[in-house]
Amino acid sequence: MADQVDTSQIDVDALTQAQAEAELARLAERLGTANTAYHAEDAPVMPDAEYDALKRRNAAIEARFTDLKRADSPTEQVGAAPASGFGKVTHAVSMLSLANAFTDEDVREFDTSVRKYLGLGADDPLAYTAEPKIDGLSLSLRYEGGHLVQAATRGDGSVGENVTANARTIEDIPEEIAGAPEVLEVRGEVYMSHADFAALNTRQEERGGKTFANPRNAAAGSLRQLDPEITRARPLKFFAYAWGDVSAPLADTQAGAIQRLADFGFSVNPLTRRCDGPDEMTAHYAKIESQRATLGYDIDGVVYKVDDLALQKRLGFRSTTPRWATAHKFPAELAWTRLESIDIQVGRTGALSPVARLTPVTVGGVVVSNATLHNEDYIQGRDSKGQQIRDGKDIRVGDWVQVYRAGDVIPKIADVDLSKRPDDATAFEFPHSCPECGSDAVREPGDAVRRCTGGLICPAQAVEKLKHLVSRAAFDIDGLGAKQVEQFYADGWIAEPADIFTLQDRYGSGVQQLKNREGWGDKSAKALFAAIEDKRSIPLARLIFGLGIRHVGEAASGLIARHYGSWDALSTAMEEARDCEGPAWDDLVGIDGMGSVMAGSLVGTFAQPAERASIDRLVDQLTVQEAVQADTSTSPVAGKTVVFTGTLEKMTRAEAKARAERLGAKVSGSVSAKTDLLVAGPGAGSKAKKAAELGIETLDEDGWLALIGTA
Incomplete structure (x- = not known):
């Protein structure tokens, strides 16, 4: 079939519907893994430039195939779940990420989109601020009555880590501020200067301690120390650039608010400028980029924000990013080095991933020794259609290769x-059997990746599935991390998820056996078994995500949980949908954001006898909490499908759609029997006629505003 090809290197405009669906699934899995590695573990697995490119590709596909947007779309993700070693803080105002621009044309498109949303013409005045994008760790500081009462990392945007004691050790962060609103949440970036970073690594080497790859990792690791005295000994700095919860406005403009923060005693970046339009914005970007090497700290771009705060409020937010800001990223960096070997790693879903081992080389001040090689086609110098990439040059052990990176992550080989x-260099033969268990490694039509077919008998897959189960976004069992999972699996203590919850029973008291193992004591052993017991009661969404089903990410797990409500209902539905047809299947694929690829993976997992038996053994050990439905009792349009047509005169179409969605309505672009309400402005045509034929309630703009009121 034409659509059974590798989708990873097909132009977006050339994708078929089926190919687009498969590609969105692939991108969701890769970007989800990268998010967790970067934000939660301070151990990036993908270059910034590659991550940004994958997100751009994902967004482009979603824009072209709007009905295929997934529940676990990367565009809906912010950061990652907070680490388990700290108390959790729920942000009063979410800490969102930024959309990205990569070219001057992207900046002009950002300006055009803002003007369009606001209904402004090309010649109407519209000012922005431009400031360096610090490459550090986001931090939120809450002041009440002028006193610092709490500091928290961004975490997943909604919940972060409580690092108050550590933040108090940073000289740039004042304990008290005068003249501030009663409640003031200051946001900014914790970072480390190049000079301080070099001095820290020298001290670490002298003591035989861990050295850091770059200033960002050093800053993140220092702020996340459980002992504040270690943080105090690390030379951290802080730039303030934003705010969250405030009891009174700081100013009317972004520039004015930043000046207020400076007046309060915070360090603000001196390169922040007010710009009138895209030409001044890109000119300031060029100026900052020219000074990048001499700033003394790492930046990875320039952030633009609409200056007028009233307009910021009107523009509002998308699901994970503000409409009124964007980050203009710097280009990636390059270096040449020797490829020493190619290793094959086996992941949770059986994917065989090639990794290049390099002669260590410094790229932009960071020493790198590993690079991603994507897949076997990439190594062979061709795409999925057999067309050449890199002018057809394959990659061989011993080659002199160009390493491409941007940020503090594993790079890729570009050339x-x-x-x-070398004369004796031979073409790399990609394995057709799993290096871990020897099972056949099969590459299915339409998949860029070769996968081990061993399933539960493959130790690599089993271990990775167990690691996933205990991860923060899944069961989040304190004291049972990746290292402990590997240890217990190697020793035969656990082989599948259910074994975690029978561990203590199978080993008598459990504590006695565990505390005698290296790295364990009586206290830590008791704490582990208590943590396991604590997670016997688990929310449905976390259980679904913890199963590690291919294509089913954290957001999708929540969507599935809310749709079915209980484990019994989900389990019954999967049984009824196992043939991928009938009412249960139609109900599953009808979930907004659920494509057929994800649905097929979900149903297929439940249909596999060995996999289902393993799941049942796990569930037998648990109390699965039913999904909590959101309270929409105060919204007059919650759960209704709304269509807007004609010209809206008191708000733009985008504003109307955004407000309806915030109120729990589903906004559709076409009228059907499922439509509950049509909002028709002047010029309404065929949609209004069809609504009348179907007997659908129709309101004008004033009627719509009266209906939703201040809800």
Whole structure:
């Protein structure tokens, strides 16, 4: 079939519907893994530039195939769940990420989109601020009555880590401020200067301690120390650039508010400028970029924000990013080095991933020794259609390769210098069997990845599935992390998820056996078994995500949980939908954001006898909490499908749609029997006629505003 090809390198405009669905699933899995590694573990697995490129591709596909947007879409993700070693803080105002721009044309498009949303013409005045994008760790500081009462990391945007004691050790963060509103939440970036970073690594080497790859990792690791005295000994700095919860406005403009923060005693970036339009914005970007090497701290771009705070409020937010701001990122960096070997790693879903081991090389001040090689096609110098990439040059052990990176992550190999290829270099043979268990490694039509077919008998897959189960977004069992899972699996203590919850029973008291193992004591052993017991009662969404079903991410798990409500209902529905047809299947794929690829993966997992038996054994050990439905009792349009047509005169179409969705309505672009309400402005045509034929309630704009009121 035409659509049974590798989708990873097909142009977006050339994708079929089926190919687009498969590609969105692939992107959701890769970007979800990268988010967790970067934000939660301070251990990035993907270059910033590659991550940004994948997100752009994802957004482009979603824009072209709007009905295929997934529940676990990367565009709906912010950061990652907070670490388990700290108390959790729920942000009063979410800490969102930023949309990205990569070219001057992207900046002009950002300006155009803002003007369009606000109904402004190209010649209407519209000012922005431009400031360096600090490459550090986001931090929120809450002051009440002028006193610092709480500091929290961004976490997943909604819940962060309580690092108050550590934040108090940073000289740039005042304990008290005068003249501030009663409640003031200051936001900014914790970072480390290049000089302080070099001095820290020197001290670490002298003591035989861990050295850091770059200032961002050093800053993040220092702020997340459980002992504040360690943080105090680390030279951290803080730039303030934003705010969250405030009891009174700071100013009328972004620039004015930043000046207020400076007046309160916070360090603000001196390169922040007010710009009138895209030309001044990109000119200031060029100026900052030219000074990048001499600033003394890391930046990875320039952030633009609409200056007028009233307009910011009107523009509002998308699900994970503000409409009134964007980050203009710097280009990636390059270096050349020797490829020493190619290793094959096996992941949770059986994917065989090639990793390049490199002669260590410094790229932009960071020493790198590993690079991603994507898949076997990429190594062979071709795309899924057999067309050449890198001018057809394959990648071989011993090659002199160009390493491409941006940020503090594993880079990728961009090119090969054939003039330096050793005479005895041979083409790399990608394995057709799993290096971990020997099972066949099969590449299915339409999949860029070769996967081990061993399933539960493959130790690599089993271990990775167990690691996933205990991860923060799943069961989040304190004291049972990746290292402990590997240890217990190697020793035969656990082989599948249910074994975690029978561990203590199978080993008598459990504590006695565990406390005698290296790295464990009486206290830590008791704490582990208590933590396991604590997670016997688990929310449905966390259970679904913890199963590690391919294509089913954290957001999708929540969507599935809310739709079915209980484990019994979900389990019954999967049985009824196992043939991928009939009412249960139609109900499943009819969930907003659920594509057929994700649905097929979900149903297929439940249909596999061995996998289902393993799941049942786990569920037998648990009390699965039913999903809590959101309270929409005060919204007059919650759960209704609304269509807007004609010209709206008191708000733009985008504003109307955004407000309706905030009130729990589903906004559709077409009228059907499922439509509950049509809002028709002047010029309404065929949609109004069809609504009348179907007997659908129709309101004008004033009627719509009266209906929703201040809800």
